[in-house]
Amino acid sequence: MIRRLACRLAALLVLLSPAWAAQAQDSPRLDVFLLPDYQLRQQLDEAHKAIAERRYNDAVRVLGRLLGGSDAGDTEESATVEDYFLELAAEGAAQQSLKAEARRMLSSLPPDGLASYELLYGHQAELLLEAALERGDAESLGEVARKYLHTKAGCQAVMLLGRRHLASGQPLAAALTLSQLNDLPTAAQFEPELSILSATSWLLADSPEHASETLVALKRSSRSAKITFAGKETALFRDDEDAVDWLQTQLGDWRLNATSLEHQWLVYRGDEARNGSTVGSVPLVYERWAVPTPNFPKQQKVLLEEQRQLIKQRVPALPGLHPLVVRHAGVDGASASREVVLTRTPSRLIAVDFQTGERIWFYPPWGQDPESEEVASFAKTTSSADTPEMMRLKQRTWHDAPFGQISSDGERVFFVQDLGLADGNGPPMIVAGGGIIRPNPDRPRSTNELTALELGREGYLVWSVGGVDGGDEPQLADAFFLGPPLPLMDGLYVLAEVKGDVRLVVLDPASGRLVWQQQLCAVDNQAILDDAARRLGGASPSFSDGVLICPTSAGAVIAVDVAKRSLLWGYQYLETPKDRRPSGGF
Structure with a gap:
């Protein structure tokens, strides 16, 4: 806290100086x-x-x-x-x-x-x-x-x-x-092995330009036109443009020992760069199957009416629920793999068989979450447009990016829960069925939980972190996760707001254990609890060319070098007006 106050004081002194006075009028932010x-x-x-x-x-x-x-x-x-x-x-x-x-x-x-x-x-x-x-x-x-x-x-x-x-x-x-x-x-002592390994890695990582640069640099620094490759003396390429072809010739039919992730959609927008592509096909004349996401016909009716209103207002009626397609090992590690579609519904996360459209499992099980009773009551009664149940249904279906986005590493699915309403009101505690007093699920919350389910065991709860006490990782007590994690290089990279700071948090996918973390920026004046636009927009990192890009939804984007675990650069921008809410998230 002292460090944050010192940072604020330093920024304030800068803004009060004459040289910054004019700029402060155009960009009045610390x-x-x-x-x-x-x-x-x-x-x-x-x-x-x-x-x-x-x-x-x-x-x-x-x-x-x-x-x-x-x-x-x-x-x-x-x-x-x-x-x-x-x-x-x-x-x-x-x-x-x-x-x-x-x-x-x-x-x-x-x-x-x-x-x-x-x-x-x-x-x-x-x-x-x-x-x-x-x-x-x-x-x-x-x-x-x-x-x-x-x-x-x-x-x-x-x-x-x-x-x-x-x-x-x-x-x-x-x-x-x-x-x-x-x-x-001291790197010269590892040559030419270092350059060959680096070039091979870049080539297999789909970056032939980096591979070529590495090989050309090796050739120019080498005292000999030959090197020892895989125990054999081999002549280097003659022309620089032949560098990649030369390396591919040396590698032959060697391939990676990793399971192919082709034809899967494991994260929002397809890949770690949020720019994934897939193999196209001819248009489908008829739907193969359809699975309704609402639990009751009344919910479906409400959503259809909301869709008509959005279209009438010329607002893109695009749902905020983004499905994944994952191929995973069968139940209990069986050899036969299974391909499933994973998606959030307004109240659940469901897994659907990719081929048949059959619902396989859903989470949480019916009756094991505080919303089950409210959803059942909502289906039986006539509700006005401003009831918490109605507001929650519309928010989650159309606007709530942290709720609607999920991610997977091929073995598990990760998602944020216990989000509450962005603009909710009412008492902090309510009386549920049986006279049980519990927290109001529709109040805006300063904490939430990141949860992992195992796909091979049909949605078995593996771990959950965050919340008031941290769950399975006490170091993450009081964390508010801004969106689902990015599975990357044996880790989960997720953005969280903790005690006035936005932090990059890296977790172990199997246990939820905290591996390392890095502060990114301070948000004392626009905490997630008080900023509905930030709450609904959310934020998740992206990765490309060795750089992890971390949007904070708080007026700044930060780049992190994941190999060195250090900051590369930070960029501040003017905030979006509060009345304009992002619908797709960051």
Whole structure:
């Protein structure tokens, strides 16, 4: 809280200065990006001064700790330092983050400085690397690479992690991991293997242009026209434009060991870049099957009337419920796979057989959620347009992006629940059937839950995190998830608002355990509880070319380097007027 107040004070002082007075009239907003606290900024300044005075031991000690490293003299492990932008950026200006600056300073050290870094942190890095190899722990390998990249053990960890990602069918993760060695002076010792692995990873990740750039750079830096490839001496390509063809020839029929995800639709808009495409077909003259999403004819009648009203007002009548198509292993791991359509309904998540249209399962089971009784009552009575049941039905069907969007990693389905109404009112507690007092489900909420169901066990509840107490992950208590997670490289990347900050939260798909998190921006003046437009629009990250794009729906977009777990850039924009609500989400 103190850090956030300091950031606000710094931004306010800037806006009150004469140079910013005119700009403040056109863009009357405070900077939402949190600055590093005084202690972190002072440490970075001390490192700059120590390098200028050639006190490399002092400099590398500080820089290593900023990256989360522990040196030989530490009695306990250093606390993980989150990344921050170093200054408030002017319009269109590039931003440098704390960790990026620390890495840049280490990379630019002369040999004496790098030797000091190796002496101080090399032993600890070796111990962590050995422990990671003994356990076969890829996460620990990644920790060595991030914290101790400029040590010998750190470079070895990057190479091992890159090989592992490639062997396990994750070429993009391999390419991003290996790219961390590109600008290091010690990278030459791993050539030509480093460039060949990188180019192969980029090629298999559907990025031949990156593969070509890597191979051309290898050729220009190589002292010989031949390299050893797969144990055989092989001549390099002659012309630069032949680089990719040469690599494909060397690889032959080698393919990834990953299960193909073709013809599946696992996330909103198809893929991690939110720009998926699929194989087209001739138009369907007749529907193959149809499954109504409302539970009762009365709900269907209400929705049809609402659709007619939207069309009459020339408003696109596009539902906010976005289905997925997932192929998963059969029940209890049976060999036969099953293809299902997954979608939210106004009150449930349902799974439908892709071929027959048969409903397979739904969640939550009837009677096990607080809305079941209300939905049944709604079906039997005459309700006006402004009842909570009617408002909830219309909101979820047409406007509620966090409710209507879901995601899957091929084994599980992930969705946000306990959302409440964006503009709800009424008492915080109500009396339900049997005289039971419980929270009013239609009140706007400051917390919600992210839930995972296992597809192979027909919607079995695996974990649920968030809410008041955090559920299966206590560290996520009081979290409000802005949308469903993006399954990416063995992790779930989801945006959450926690105590006035929008954070990138990365979870383990199998358990919901928190793997790491990164603050993105502050939203003290427009919390989700008080902003219906933000609540309905939601936000989920997108990924392309190694960069995770995080829309916050709070006036800022932030880019994160997932391999380095650091901030790349942040961009602020003027907010949409409150009376204009997004219908498709971010």
